[in-house]
Every structure is written in structure tokens, then in C-alpha cells.
Amino acid sequence: MKFKSILTGVLLAFGLGTAAIAADVKVGFVYVGPIGDGGWTYEHDKGRLAVEKHFGDRVETIYQENVPEGADAERVMTTMAMQGADLIFTTSFGYMDPTINVAKKFPNVKFEHATGYKRSDNVSTYSARFYEGRAIQGHIAGKMTKTNKVGYIASFPIPEVIRGINSAYIHAKKVNPNIEFNIIWVYTWFDPAKEADAAKALIDQGADVVLQHTDSTAPQAAAKEAGNVITFGQASDMGEYAPMPRVSSIIDDWAPYYVARTQAVLDGSWESVDTWDGIGPGMVGIGEISDAVPADVKAEALAMRDAIADGSYHPFTGPIKKQDGSDWLGAGETSDDGTLLGMNFYVEGITAEVPQ
Amino acid sequence: MIRLEKRRGISKLWTTLTPVLAVFLTMLFGGLMFGLLLGDLSSAFGAIKLIFWDPLFDENFASYARPQLLVKAGPIILIAIGLSIGFKAGIWNIGAEGQYILGAIFGASVALSLFPRESIFIFPTMILAGAFGGFIWALIPAVLKVYFKTNEILVSLMLVYVAENILASVSQGLLRNPDGMGFPGSRNLKDYPSAHNSEIITNSGMHWGVLTAFLSVILAYFLFLKHQKGYEIKITGEAPKAAYFAGINPSKTIIFCMGMSGLLAGMAGLFEVAGPAGQITISFNSGYGFTAIIVAFLGRLNPLGILMAGLLMALTYIGGEIAQLMLGLPGASIQLLQGMLLFFLLATDIFTNYSFKTRGS
Numbered sequence: 001m002k003f004k005s006i007l008t009g010v011l012l013a014f015g016l017g018t019a020a021i022a023a024d025v026k027v028g029f030v031y032v033g034p035i036g037d038g039g040w041t042y043e044h045d046k047g048r049l050a051v052e053k054h055f056g057d058r059v060e061t062i063y064q065e066n067v068p069e070g071a072d073a074e075r076v077m078t079t080m081a082m083q084g085a086d087l088i089f090t091t092s093f094g095y096m097d098p099t100i101n102v103a104k105k106f107p108n109v110k111f112e113h114a115t116g117y118k119r120s121d122n123v124s125t126y127s128a129r130f131y132e133g134r135a136i137q138g139h140i141a142g143k144m145t146k147t148n149k150v151g152y153i154a155s156f157p158i159p160e161v162i163r164g165i166n167s168a169y170i171h172a173k174k175v176n177p178n179i180e181f182n183i184i185w186v187y188t189w190f191d192p193a194k195e196a197d198a199a200k201a202l203i204d205q206g207a208d209v210v211l212q213h214t215d216s217t218a219p220q221a222a223a224k225e226a227g228n229v230i231t232f233g234q235a236s237d238m239g240e241y242a243p244m245p246r247v248s249s250i251i252d253d254w255a256p257y258y259v260a261r262t263q264a265v266l267d268g269s270w271e272s273v274d275t276w277d278g279i280g281p282g283m284v285g286i287g288e289i290s291d292a293v294p295a296d297v298k299a300e301a302l303a304m305r306d307a308i309a310d311g312s313y314h315p316f317t318g319p320i321k322k323q324d325g326s327d328w329l330g331a332g333e334t335s336d337d338g339t340l341l342g343m344n345f346y347v348e349g350i351t352a353e354v355p356q
Numbered sequence: 357m358i359r360l361e362k363r364r365g366i367s368k369l370w371t372t373l374t375p376v377l378a379v380f381l382t383m384l385f386g387g388l389m390f391g392l393l394l395g396d397l398s399s400a401f402g403a404i405k406l407i408f409w410d411p412l413f414d415e416n417f418a419s420y421a422r423p424q425l426l427v428k429a430g431p432i433i434l435i436a437i438g439l440s441i442g443f444k445a446g447i448w449n450i451g452a453e454g455q456y457i458l459g460a461i462f463g464a465s466v467a468l469s470l471f472p473r474e475s476i477f478i479f480p481t482m483i484l485a486g487a488f489g490g491f492i493w494a495l496i497p498a499v500l501k502v503y504f505k506t507n508e509i510l511v512s513l514m515l516v517y518v519a520e521n522i523l524a525s526v527s528q529g530l531l532r533n534p535d536g537m538g539f540p541g542s543r544n545l546k547d548y549p550s551a552h553n554s555e556i557i558t559n560s561g562m563h564w565g566v567l568t569a570f571l572s573v574i575l576a577y578f579l580f581l582k583h584q585k586g587y588e589i590k591i592t593g594e595a596p597k598a599a600y601f602a603g604i605n606p607s608k609t610i611i612f613c614m615g616m617s618g619l620l621a622g623m624a625g626l627f628e629v630a631g632p633a634g635q636i637t638i639s640f641n642s643g644y645g646f647t648a649i650i651v652a653f654l655g656r657l658n659p660l661g662i663l664m665a666g667l668l669m670a671l672t673y674i675g676g677e678i679a680q681l682m683l684g685l686p687g688a689s690i691q692l693l694q695g696m697l698l699f700f701l702l703a704t705d706i707f708t709n710y711s712f713k714t715r716g717s
Binding site: 074078187355 | 416417420421424427428520521524525528529539540541544546628632633634635637638639640642643673674677678680681682684686687688691
């Protein structure tokens, strides 16, 4: 190694740390999983890359992956803010309090927290109506299962996940009254080993449809190995498992939102907002329905997608009762967003209990 | 021709030297890895400097990173000191993570049940409750070992998963924030002055848990140097039979070692939940209980060694984050670096147990 090249290396590294950044805006991303998870974090990182591509040299992005929710998240956000980030996306529910705390200390930095409910002058929240996609999954699952058993790998019993279970169940039940849901809580967003174990356990119990609300492709691999089990890509298309076991997917498309919010910071028009978009505005996408799905089922699924997109159909339309038998929605009534956002109950027919 | 010859005892000199050598080798090979990752070997030095030097001395980072180093190292050191007591006696408590969780739950429960009353006695009571929670959880594998000869490694490890499920349960049920709109997670103790484990000196990172960690280092030092119990523990680990014939009760040693390590891990959990973390959430624990095992061995089960190893481990976390941010290094490469540290320590251990001899003529 030449001394000179070592020297330039040092200067380069040092320069990165100290020199003023040429870009107009610096955007930070805090990820709960690795960017290669193939699911949740992967899609957020695609959004980050879209921001880089869209703005070119005007915007610099930085990111940190595998950040535990809690004290570590607070430190990572603080370091980002101190390194000159103007806008920071914190992309997991567990970053909620840390985001609010750090935002207090850096009033000039804008924060965007995904899937939470706490906002302030410089903290926005954003999320996607994944339950719209779950409705379509439920429909396909109900039509295609032969054992009438659907396995569900759930992460944490927060409203977002419970909402997904309810939406999938309601629509599976509608087309298949004998449907049964087995739910396994793995208490992680990303742990391929645990997710694979859960998938295998569900398949052993007779499930021939496995739905997942976790971020890795491990359940897809487990289903593929078992054969004759169908799955759906979660957060990302997971197209490498098509046409079987993956028959369709829910795709989170954060790119347009990230570009728009970065633009708002560039323009100086950024304001704290609460965004909850679904299939209509394109934040939730339905991945290619593969040929493993019969043509008529596919056509119904696509019709439902279009109806949800144009607003003519709401996945939570009454009559729906709660699990305990009490009335929730009357005939034709649709749920308000408040109830959906705080959802902590199952609908009638699900035999499991929400973990307490 | 070079051959290995087993030493009669372990080499004192190499016991001290190998951790330093391991750190050096980690820097060397870690740097090489970073250089290859960045596609430019000349950047290797910069990456290593960002991780090991800049958090301490660079004007951009040091003011924030130094206090954070203490915050990160505090719980790791506190847990590792406790574990080292058992490890010396050959009692393997692998479940400090679970004891850490139970400590946090017990301590936070005290605070949450008294909310919003203010009193100077609340925080000390929480510390006692936290210590008790960890103690009780560690006592389960200890008692099972004493009375049923179960393996404490398996039982303590499996109790981590039980603890994680209890944590998930109380986050959504018993300890859930009534003002949290049904979302899991307790109240934030940072907003509850009597319960908040605040910094003793503002912006120093020095909260009560860090202070306790330092005190535990001193106490462990005296335990092993001056106190008979420390001697008994050492004998039990090095020569169990001799200990037995000397009248040292193995059951008492097991209970003492497991109990102490659980107690310290529980306190670490309490200080974390009342301070840096702020609240009980489903994902509250982040692996300190397991990291502490590495730190205990990296520190050679020596209290001062553990102090240094804990700080070094914290440095790789903090510096690793900075390197990720500044250079765009993948997160897994930092974990690899931490793995290298243990790997090289184990590899260089050959010097402590063997001597190299050149075969004469």
C-alpha cells in the first residue's frame, strides 16, 4: 500500500465527516430490519433509492439498518440530526416515542414516523391501508383452500396487524363459511428462523394457505418446500416465489410519498400531516396474481381491487359483529378510521384470542 | 519445525496480552473487510478510525458519542460482572436477557402502580424491585439445578423466551398505557420525574445505572481479591472436588452465583427501562444479556477486564453506527466486526494454553 493512497483515504474519510455537504437537503432513513430482508425494509429502501434517483445531486440520503426499537433508535436519530439531516423517516411502529423525543431536541429537523399515532409540529405520521390488500388475499385464500385452514404468521398484536387478520378473515369467510384461521404470534418483524418455524407449524396443522405479517421470505421458502401451500408476498412482491407458492402480494410503494415529502422540504412547504393511503392513491399495490389462481377467482380479486381503489367498496362494511357477539357495524355501514386505527378486537368467527 | 507444547498452567502474560492482540487483529482484518466492501483498500484505515477513534476524539462526534458510550456500556458491564461471578465457579447463566426483562418489568410495575404520585422513595423502591425481579428469575434455574440436577444452561436460556412472552403480555395488558389508544407499551417513565432514571450530571450520559455498573466492578474486584466467598467461587470453578472436600457447599455456591448474576441483570433492566428506553414495550430488550456473555469472556472474567471490554463493545456499536452513516457500510459488517473480536480472542487463546517450541536439532 502506497503511503499516498493511505493518506488520501484518510483525508477522504475525514472529509466525509467534516466537509459541508453539497446537496440542498439531506434525508435520513431509520430501518428496523436489514435492507435485504426482501420485505418491509427492502421496500422502504426502494423508496429511498427513488428519492436519490428523482433529485440527483440536490438530495443526499443516509440510512441505518437493523436499528432496535428503543434507546438505540433515539441515538441513531440524534446522530443523523447532528450530521445535518433535514428530514428523517423512521420506519417502524416502535420508533414512535424515540421519534417524538428526538424531534423535541431538533425543532428544525422534520421527522416522518411510519404507522404511529403521535404527531407534533415537526413530526408527521404516514401509513398505508394494508388491510385493503388483505381483503383480496382473504378472498383468494377462501376460494383456494382445500383444507379450509388458513395459517397466519402475525408479528405484534398492534392494531395494524389485528386489522389485517380481521380483513383477511371477513373476506375468506364470505366465500367459504367453513374457513378456520390459525394464528401464530412470533413477536418479531424480522426473524427468518422464527418465521420459518411458524410456517412449518401452521402447515403441519393442516393449513394450505399461509399469510404472513412479517418481513422475510422464509415463510415462502417453507411453503415451497411443503408443496401445495399458497402464500402471498408481504410488503414486497417476493416475485421470486411466483407462481407457486406465492400467488399474489401486497406491495408497499413508499416512493411517491418519500419523493413528495422531500420535495416539500426543498420547497419549504413541509407541514406536519397524517397520511393514510391505500390502493387508490397507489401506496398499496396488489402484485401480479399468478396462474396458480383459477381465472374466475383472479377476475373477482381484480374486481375487488378496482372497487376498493375507486372507493365503491370498503373492506369493513357491515353487518359485522365483534368476536364476543356484540354488534359492531350495521348492514351497509362502513367503519370509521378511528376505530380501525385503534383496533384491538377480532371479528366474530375467529376462534383465537387477541394476546393480552 | 515448530511444535506446540501444553503449558503446565495458563500463561499470566498471555492472558493479559491476547485481548489486546485480538483487538488489533480485529482492526486489521475488519479494516481489510471494510476496504473490500467499499471497493477501495485505502478507505480501510478511515473506516477503522471512524469506529474506534472518532466517537472518542473527533470534534464532530465526541461530544455526543462519549456520553452515549457510557449509556450503552453501563448495562452490558453490570450484567457481565454478574455473569462472571457464576462463570468463575463453572455455573453458566446464559439467561441474563430474561433476568434483565423481569427486572425491568418488576421495577416499572412499582412506578406505574404509584403513578402519578411524586416521592423521593419511588426510585429506590424501583431499584429494589428490579433487583428482586432478576434475582427471582435466576433462582428458578438455580433451584432446579440444586434439587433436580437440571442443566442451568438450558433452563436459564429457555426462561429468556418465557420472559419475552411475559414482556409481550404486560406490554399489551397489565402495564399498557391507559392513554395509549389501545396500542401496546407502558407510560413513558421519562415523563414521570420520581421514576425517571435521569442523568446525574446533565449530558454526561452518567445515569444511576452507569454509576452502579462502576460500583459493581469495584465490589467484584474486592469479592475476588479479599472475600472468602470469592475464594470459594474460584475453587469451585477450578477444582470442584477439592472444593467439596474443603467443605464448600456446592448448592450454596450455585444459589449465590445465579442469584447475584440475576440480581445485577435485573437492576440493569430497571435502569434501562427507567432511563434510556423509558417504557416497557414488546421489543424492549435488545440483546444486552447475550452481549454481556461475550464481554465477560473478552474481559477474562476479571472485573477491570470486563470494564474495558464493555466499553470497547459499546464503542463498536456507537462507532459502527457512525461508520454506517458516513460510509454507507452494511449493518451486518459491524456485527461481523464484533464477531471477529470474539473469534480472534478464542484463536489467540492458544498462546495462553500452549507454548511454541522449535524442535532442537
